Amino acid sequence: MRAGRDPSAVSLVAVTKTVAAASIREAVDAGVRLLGESRVQEARDKIAVLAGELPDTVSWHMIGRLQSNKAKLAVQLFDMIQSVDSLDLAERIDRYASEAGKVQRILVQVKLHGGETRTGVTPERLAALLEGIGRLNSVAVEGLMTIPPLLETAEDVRPYFRRLREIRDRAEAEGFRLPVLSMGMSGDFEVAVEEGSTMVRVGTAIFGRRDYG
Numbered sequence: 001m002r003a004g005r006d007p008s009a010v011s012l013v014a015v016t017k018t019v020a021a022a023s024i025r026e027a028v029d030a031g032v033r034l035l036g037e038s039r040v041q042e043a044r045d046k047i048a049v050l051a052g053e054l055p056d057t058v059s060w061h062m063i064g065r066l067q068s069n070k071a072k073l074a075v076q077l078f079d080m081i082q083s084v085d086s087l088d089l090a091e092r093i094d095r096y097a098s099e100a101g102k103v104q105r106i107l108v109q110v111k112l113h114g115g116e117t118r119t120g121v122t123p124e125r126l127a128a129l130l131e132g133i134g135r136l137n138s139v140a141v142e143g144l145m146t147i148p149p150l151l152e153t154a155e156d157v158r159p160y161f162r163r164l165r166e167i168r169d170r171a172e173a174e175g176f177r178l179p180v181l182s183m184g185m186s187g188d189f190e191v192a193v194e195e196g197s198t199m200v201r202v203g204t205a206i207f208g209r210r211d212y213g
């Protein structure tokens with residue numbers, strides 16, 4: 001591998017938003033085990049359609065912004081919620097997970113650029129959030145996720161990936177355990193892996209262009 005990293009150290013989340021069930025089935029037949037969705041309702045419908053058809057080893061990841069009124073359903077549907085960015089949301093997830101007798105695996109989404117209404121906690125507030133989440137019994141933080149700004153080239157995005165890794169390293173030095181770094185999409189996953197990604201989220205490069213029509 002170009003980055004000189006062990007391929008088994010990087011997992012692939014196939015992003016299936018807008019993708020039809022038949023194509024998801026094909027991807028799973030080809031060996032994909034992690035599926036990423038960004039809308040709770042869309043995921044619910046797909047999971048219902050595919051119920052009983054996918055191996056038990058398939059897991060679904062929530063990668064989009066999670067509204068707090070959808071937290072309960074998200075806990076029912078997803079093995080991993082990658083987009084937690086507030087203690088309020090984490091506490092809700094904790095409550096529903098506790099009721100369901102589940103420990104919900106999550107990532108904390110970090111916002112590395114201003115503008116827009118991007119989900120994510122700022123680096124300055126990360127430690128306080130991790131500390132708060134650490135007190136919850138039914139939520140397990142496994143790492144960090146980020147969505148960099150849309151830029152021209154993958155090289156332009158590299159500093160954002162590097163930054164998330166540095167933030168993770170600093171948090172680990174402070175005692176938090178954050179083995180997962182979810183970063184890299186179709187246009188930039190190679191650069192993300194070079195910068196330490198352990199989980200890439202790839203849609204278009206697997207399924208082709210999305211049709212939102």
Ligand SMILES: *Cc1c(COP(=O)(O)O)cnc(C)c1O
Pocket residue numbers: 015017038063064147185186187201202203204205
């Ligand atoms: C859609 C999406 C992806 C996949 O994007 P591609 O460019 O199609 O690979 C990855 N992460 C998130 C959070 C997304 O919403």
